[in-house]
Amino acid sequence: MEIHFYPGQHLLIINRGNIKFAQFEAMGGPAKVGNDPVMAEEPTWPGVYVIDKAEAYRTPTWPTSKLAWGTKLRDMPSKQDIWYALPSGKWGSLNQLYNSPVRSAIMEMHKELYGKAIVPEAWVFNDFGPIAIRWFKDLNGNKLLDSIESLSGQMFHTTPDNEAETTLGSPVRLTLSHGCIHLKPNDRNRLFAIGAFKRGTSFTVHKYHERYKAN
Amino acid sequence: MCAFYSISGCFAAASIFLLPNGERISTELDSIDIVFSSNNGWLLGGYKVEKNGNNLAFVSFIPSNGDPAAYWPLDEGYASQFFKHKNEFYVMSSAGKVMEINASGLSATDFVVKPKSILIMDEPDLIACNPRGWAKLSAMNIGSCYRLDGAWDIKLSWTDIGFPPQICNGDLNVLVTTNKNRQLEIFVIDSETGELLSTRKIDKPEKNQSICEL
Numbered sequence: 355m356e357i358h359f360y361p362g363q364h365l366l367i368i369n370r371g372n373i374k375f376a377q378f379e380a381m382g383g384p385a386k387v388g389n390d391p392v393m394a395e396e397p398t399w400p401g402v403y404v405i406d407k408a409e410a411y412r413t414p415t416w417p418t419s420k421l422a423w424g425t426k427l428r429d430m431p432s433k434q435d436i437w438y439a440l441p442s443g444k445w446g447s448l449n450q451l452y453n454s455p456v457r458s459a460i461m462e463m464h465k466e467l468y469g470k471a472i473v474p475e476a477w478v479f480n481d482f483g484p485i486a487i488r489w490f491k492d493l494n495g496n497k498l499l500d501s502i503e504s505l506s507g508q509m510f511h512t513t514p515d516n517e518a519e520t521t522l523g524s525p526v527r528l529t530l531s532h533g534c535i536h537l538k539p540n541d542r543n544r545l546f547a548i549g550a551f552k553r554g555t556s557f558t559v560h561k562y563h564e565r566y567k568a569n
Numbered sequence: 570m571c572a573f574y575s576i577s578g579c580f581a582a583a584s585i586f587l588l589p590n591g592e593r594i595s596t597e598l599d600s601i602d603i604v605f606s607s608n609n610g611w612l613l614g615g616y617k618v619e620k621n622g623n624n625l626a627f628v629s630f631i632p633s634n635g636d637p638a639a640y641w642p643l644d645e646g647y648a649s650q651f652f653k654h655k656n657e658f659y660v661m662s663s664a665g666k667v668m669e670i671n672a673s674g675l676s677a678t679d680f681v682v683k684p685k686s687i688l689i690m691d692e693p694d695l696i697a698c699n700p701r702g703w704a705k706l707s708a709m710n711i712g713s714c715y716r717l718d719g720a721w722d723i724k725l726s727w728t729d730i731g732f733p734p735q736i737c738n739g740d741l742n743v744l745v746t747t748n749k750n751r752q753l754e755i756f757v758i759d760s761e762t763g764e765l766l767s768t769r770k771i772d773k774p775e776k777n778q779s780i781c782e783l
Contacts, residue, residue, distance in 0.1 A: 389710075390710045390711075391701075391710070391711050391726040391746075391747060392701065392710070392726065392728055392746060393705075416703070416704070416705045417703040417728070417730070418703045418704050418705070419705070431599065431600035431616075432600070434600070434601070434602050450776075452730060452731055453729075453730075453731025453732070453776045454730045454731045454733075455602065456730075457600075457602065458602050458626075458647045458649070458663065459663070459685075459703075461616075461624055461647075462646065462647060462663055463703070463704075470621070470622065470623050471616075471623050471624040471625070471626070471647075472622050472623060472624060479703075479704070481704060481705035481706070513706060514704065515706070529706060531706075532705065
């Protein structure tokens with residue numbers, strides 16, 4: 355199985371034995387570098403890669419991605435706080451994590467996404483969605499992440515907006531990324547189901563001007 | 570901003586809250602996020618919980634003379650900050666509105682604020698800042714600081730809400746994050762003119778530090 359992404363067409367093609375098996379809408383970064391001061395938007399870099407692992411991604415770069423998707427929450431209105439589950443089984447304070455009272459802001463974010471101002475039972479704001487699929491440039495050709503190889507900072511993932519749209523049964527509209535490849539939540543599930551994200555799968559990002567031609 | 574401490578659950582229409590000064594108040598609000606002492610009572614910003622669990626944002630006034638409390642719902646956003654300016658009391662909402670608070674309720678003002686702003690200075694001029702949106706794909710991909718009378722408005726990459734801008738020795742100090750090597754810098758800005766006076770690079774601050782200490 356091979357994955358081919360055509361960023362200029364927002365098109366993801368899955369081949370089996372050089373024959374198209376499935377296709378999906380998917381959206382990468384812009385064709386030219388953008389101007390986000392925190393992290394400039396960049397093209398999804400063309401090249402041949404190998405799929406490595408899938409993980410609930412976290413990063414302190416983006417405030418809402420400090421917590422993994424699905425982290426359990428506990429509303430603490432009398433303390434004007436929200437607690438979050440720590441791996442140890444104890445609870446941490448979101449006010450401490452953010453060094454600021456955030457309960458109202460969290461409820462407002464939930465309202466913007468799901469239409470209801472509540473503290474959700476689990477964190478649904480991670481910018482990378484429930485799971486991110488990572489890839490790497492296989493420099494030594496052994497299909498293993500080793501030697502001086504490292505995971506790309508670009509990855510397949512869904513977005514909180516698209517997850518909410520899917521949950522609510524609304525139309526899912528993909529948006530340009532900072533370089534990652536945005537998938538629709540149901541498409542991500544199908545891609546897993548057909549084995550496209552199996553470790554070791556070959557993955558090609560084509561150039562923006564390249565167009566997919568059916569065999 | 571002050572802290573409230575609930576000493577009873579929300580088992581009835583009224584909840585009892587303990588004010589920072591030790592006074593107990595009864596309120597219809599189910600939770601309270603901000604409190605402000607006014608001339609003749611307490612201003613509260615909080616929520617009433619609807620049957621479906623949705624939190625409706627309210628501003629409430631609890632008169633100190635024992636008169637009944639007043640409750641005013643907010644159409645958009647939540648009460649993010651109270652402030653006093655030229656002897657009038659105001660509430661700023663997260664949606665970017667400033668409303669004057671008077672006996673008859675909340676009335677619109679001409680102050681122009683941006684969503685998610687916090688007021689940094691209330692006398693002699695009103696200065697506010699708004700951070701970059703939290704989400705990676707936020708439509709607000711840069712923050713700003715500005716005077717509410719429109720005298721100046723500058724874009725700044727203020728991203729860390731844990732370190733809000735502050736007035737230090739009369740000047741506005743803002744922690745700015747830039748793309749290049751995750752560099753942190755303090756921008757010192759003339760609060761009257763908005764002119765950038767200086768910048769200095771800093772290490773990552775400790776959580777309990779204020780901008781003026783950096």
